[in-house]
Amino acid sequence: MRSLSVSYIKWTGRFFYGKKTKKTCRFLAERNMSDITGAGFITTLMQRMRLENLIYGKEGAQEVWNTIDSVEGMEREVREHQENKKDILSGQAETQSGDSKDEDEETEMKVLQIVAQEIGIDKSAETIKAQCVIARTNLYDAMQAGTKEPESMPPDQQQELWGENFDKNYQKLKSCVEATAGETLLYNRTYIYAAYHAISSGRTRSMSELYEDADMPYLVTAECHADTTAEGYLSVFYYEKEEFLEKCRAAYPDAGLTELTQIEIVSRDAAEYVTKIKVAGETYDGEQFRHALELPSACFTITEIDDHVRIVARGMGHGFGLSQNTAEKLAKEGYGYREILAYFYKGAVIGQAGNL
Numbered sequence: 001m002r003s004l005s006v007s008y009i010k011w012t013g014r015f016f017y018g019k020k021t022k023k024t025c026r027f028l029a030e031r032n033m034s035d036i037t038g039a040g041f042i043t044t045l046m047q048r049m050r051l052e053n054l055i056y057g058k059e060g061a062q063e064v065w066n067t068i069d070s071v072e073g074m075e076r077e078v079r080e081h082q083e084n085k086k087d088i089l090s091g092q093a094e095t096q097s098g099d100s101k102d103e104d105e106e107t108e109m110k111v112l113q114i115v116a117q118e119i120g121i122d123k124s125a126e127t128i129k130a131q132c133v134i135a136r137t138n139l140y141d142a143m144q145a146g147t148k149e150p151e152s153m154p155p156d157q158q159q160e161l162w163g164e165n166f167d168k169n170y171q172k173l174k175s176c177v178e179a180t181a182g183e184t185l186l187y188n189r190t191y192i193y194a195a196y197h198a199i200s201s202g203r204t205r206s207m208s209e210l211y212e213d214a215d216m217p218y219l220v221t222a223e224c225h226a227d228t229t230a231e232g233y234l235s236v237f238y239y240e241k242e243e244f245l246e247k248c249r250a251a252y253p254d255a256g257l258t259e260l261t262q263i264e265i266v267s268r269d270a271a272e273y274v275t276k277i278k279v280a281g282e283t284y285d286g287e288q289f290r291h292a293l294e295l296p297s298a299c300f301t302i303t304e305i306d307d308h309v310r311i312v313a314r315g316m317g318h319g320f321g322l323s324q325n326t327a328e329k330l331a332k333e334g335y336g337y338r339e340i341l342a343y344f345y346k347g348a349v350i351g352q353a354g355n356l
Contacts, residue, residue: 127340197316
């Protein structure tokens with residue numbers, strides 16, 4: 001890469017979003033630095049260059065995972081969770097008995113493998129413990145509903161990821177799972193939808209603002225000031241105007257899009273994520289648009305600059321539930337995992353799995 005003092009910079013970066021989906025995106029800035037954002041843009045560029053350390057951690061390549069982070073996927077998960085909750089409260093669904101010690105041990109091993117997939121081993125123990133409770137909650141919720149269980153990382157993949165540090169990392173993860181043995185997050189005697197993500201926009205989102213009929217009062221806005229200074233918080237994308245329009249036409253082939261003025265952000269939620277956006281008169285979900293444009297989050301702005309389009313996105317992931325970055329900050333400030341979970345899931349309580 002050329003010196004930062006020159007007028008033009010080209011950089012191809014790799015970053016990740018979504019659950020179980022890895023994308024390689026091209027970030028190309030070819031503008032005079034004084035026309036962009038000056039020193040602020042340079043800072044953003046340097047943050048992106050260091051993002052690999054944030055995502056991979058110090059012990060090898062590991063992707064940042066979210067609970068389902070696509071439009072269809074999240075809608076399905078929310079719907080399935082709501083239906084299962086109704087069945088539990090009406091007595092139509094079976095609860096997990098937890099009578100078999102062997103079954104409990106097998107499930108706890110699943111939790112370990114899920115957590116290995118979901119969070120970097122370089123995080124603080126209290127952050128990992130919080131993720132253990134989240135993973136166990138989502139696992140038991142899926143087992144109870146008969147739906148797809150969270151993705152996991154088997155031992156051979158852990159070995160490949162951690163290499164010579166496998167024994168040390170495995171023991172750290174095992175101790176966190178054991179310290180939270182059987183613990184799940186509950187609300188009104190049912191497992192919660194334990195959403196989480198990598199970095200918020202500066203605050204987490206309220207589920208009711210995206211899905212009005214979602215009965216998830218524990219998923220409300222929580223301030224995450226630490227996220228605004230996190231590496232990877234800010235993403236800046238530049239397109240030639242026609243290139244951007246072609247990308248939008250590919251995503252919405254029936255929209256009849258001809259001009260940039262036909263793209264209009266209609267509404268945002270309290271955390272400033274786009275909830276509705278118009279494309280050539282048709283209204284779409286903000287999450288759907290951000291996936292179509294391969295943006296790291298739905299907290300974005302679109303600005304026309306001469307014959308170019310600049311998109312600035314804040315955060316990584318859907319923004320619901322626990323922010324792993326802020327959780328780590330709280331852990332370093334002395335918060336225990338129970339306090340961390342209470343901060344992000346308002347009104348939810350910790351209870352033993354199977355005792356519903």
